[in-house]
Amino acid sequence: MSTAEETTGGEVEPWEQVTPDAARRLLVAAVEAFAERGYHATTTRDIAGRAGMSPAALYIHYKTKEELLHRISRLGHDKALDILRTAARREGTATERLSDAVSSFVRWHAGRRTTARVVQYELDALGPAARAEIVALRRQVDAEVRGIIDDGVAAGEFRVPDVQGTTLAVLSLCIDVARWFNVDGPRTPEEVGTLYAGLVLRMVGAEPAAPAQR
Template identity: 45%
Template sequence: MSEGTKVSAEKAHVESYGAGGVRAARSQEARQRLLDAAIVAFAHRGFHGTRTRDISESAGVSHGTLYVHFSSKEDLLFEISRTGHERELTVVENAARSSSDPAEQLQAIVHGFVIDHARNHTSARINNYELEALADEHQLEILEIRRGIRHRILSVIEEGARQGQFVVEDAHIVTTAITSLGIDVARWYRDDHHWSPEQIASYYCGLAARMVGRAPTSS
């Protein structure tokens, strides 16, 4: 592309969205680059081993730009954690609403929960292993979301037991076991793994079915 063509394209972009819209888009792009860079840095160096300058340099923005979008390194971590946990809660809620049958609900929950942790394994590791690095008020907010995830899964298992579809001695222990299976996927899964997220999710659905005393369904 020639220089003249680039200028024309930029001019058309500004005229289409307006100068304010372009600035907002660029600001949002810089913010997302900072989040992406922080995820990589926290995953490789750990929260405490990462400097804010490491993040800004990796994102290709000035160090001062980071503080335009985030008040601190901890604020970056909180945004990553909040976004990830809210996404997981949405996955679980949507799966639970996909059917009125507890057995189908549980299968949908496990399937979605496992796939989410596989596809987003890098940020999921940060969400689970850097929780203690969050400020107290931010920890409380994240723990509330986690309780929501757990409560939704527990309610499905308890309803399945009430209807006689599930046979469980302790629904709380089974809930912990099922959520732990999904969460742990993020610890070992990598993008080049020979099992796909869907294959893992399908197998884990079978494990969950056995945990609640049901024969796994064929996928």
């Protein structure tokens, strides 16, 4: 059904599009390091070390440390937007599409928490040009969710007094999963996705009977 084959246990590393191999290893190492300690607290020596290379090797594949963050942020936002678009543009009622969108978006933020953390919380470390590019992607993310809610209101499925505010809250709720989700905690990404889909349907005043689609 959904082309985005998210199967958060045993998931394929999503960086296969990054070549050559050394560049990908560096990028994966940077994602881990940025997620653990934050962009500013991560040294280029640490990144290169995690990738099994000398500090200088980083600069063969990336001009600066910031370019690494930019690439990660860009790829991550592309992926997040793709997940939401897939859910938003399937056929089905607005209730089904919103449930699908939230549960898959949350699954990604929980299951690929390291990536999501970097993507969502290190935006301010980018320079003005790169940040503007990412902010434009975020506006598209917002538009997808708002579109589903608009549809639901128009169809009489949802009762939402403030569509823009509710959109903001729904996205905020999903994104913050990347901050608190603990891989060793009691919940799987699947469970959090299901829980959150139910909570969001309540937030928009939808009928609580939503079949566990996906």
